[in-house]
Amino acid sequence: xxxxxxxxxVTITRAILEHRSSSSQIGTEEIDLSGLTSLAELKSIGExxxxxxxxxLYLKDGPERIQKIKTxxxxxxxxxxxxAAHTLKGSSASLGFHQISEICxxxxxxxxxxxxxxxxxxxxxxxxxxxxxxxxxxDLRRSRLANxxx
Numbered sequence: 001x002x003x004x005x006x007x008x009x010v011t012i013t014r015a016i017l018e019h020r021s022s023s024s025q026i027g028t029e030e031i032d033l034s035g036l037t038s039l040a041e042l043k044s045i046g047e048x049x050x051x052x053x054x055x056x057l058y059l060k061d062g063p064e065r066i067q068k069i070k071t072x073x074x075x076x077x078x079x080x081x082x083x084a085a086h087t088l089k090g091s092s093a094s095l096g097f098h099q100i101s102e103i104c105x106x107x108x109x110x111x112x113x114x115x116x117x118x119x120x121x122x123x124x125x126x127x128x129x130x131x132x133x134x135x136x137x138x139d140l141r142r143s144r145l146a147n148x149x150x
Contacts, residue, residue, distance in 0.1 A: 031097070031099075031132070031133055031136050032096050032097075032098065033096070033136070033140060034096060035094075035095055035096020035097075036051055036054060036055070036095050036096055036140075037051060037140075039051055039054065040144075049144055049145070049148055051140070051141075051144055052141055052144050052145060052148075054095060055137045055138075055140065055141045056141070058091060058092075058095060058137070059134060059137060059138075061088075061091060062088065062091075062092075062100075062130055062134075063130070065084045065085075065087055065088040065091075066084075066088070066126060066127060066130060068080060068081075068083075068084035069081055069084045069085055069088070069107065069123060069126065070123055070127075072084060073119055073120075073123055081107065082107070082108050085104040085105075085107035085108045086104070086108055088100065088104045089101045089104030089105055089108065092104065097133060099129050099133075100126065100129055100130060100133065103122055103125055103126045103129060104126070106122055107119075107122050107123075107126070110122065
């Protein structure tokens with residue numbers, strides 16, 4: 001991989017992609033949880049926490065979709081790539097995770113035959129953003145479970 005690449009006017013360096021932080025607050029300023037947390041109002045007493053259930057579903061499905069995207073990219077299978085990107089785009093958008101959704105939309109529209117570097121960059125960026133989002137969602141999940149048990 002190059003030392004840096006620009007995707008959607010954002011320069012991504014190898015250091016950014018390889019960055020791992022022990023802080024659970026990484027990138028919270030970039031992650032909008034308002035769409036997800038607004039669903040908390042739908043919770044009834046005695047019912048499971050809808051926010052926790054949606055987090056669990058998203059965190060189960062997201063890595064599977066990302067793996068399908070990577071596998072399709074490696075096989076040069078545009079149909080499977082677009083299908084997996086479209087599915088992840090929809091679930092991300094419905095929960096308000098617009099950065100993930102926008103990357104998936106770019107993957108859907110990409111002419112990957114002419115843009116292998118861009119495909120690689122978008123796939124790496126998707127993995128990076130999802131990993132950051134996952135950390136924040138796991139913290140939110142822990143917090144909600146702790147508050148529900150009080």
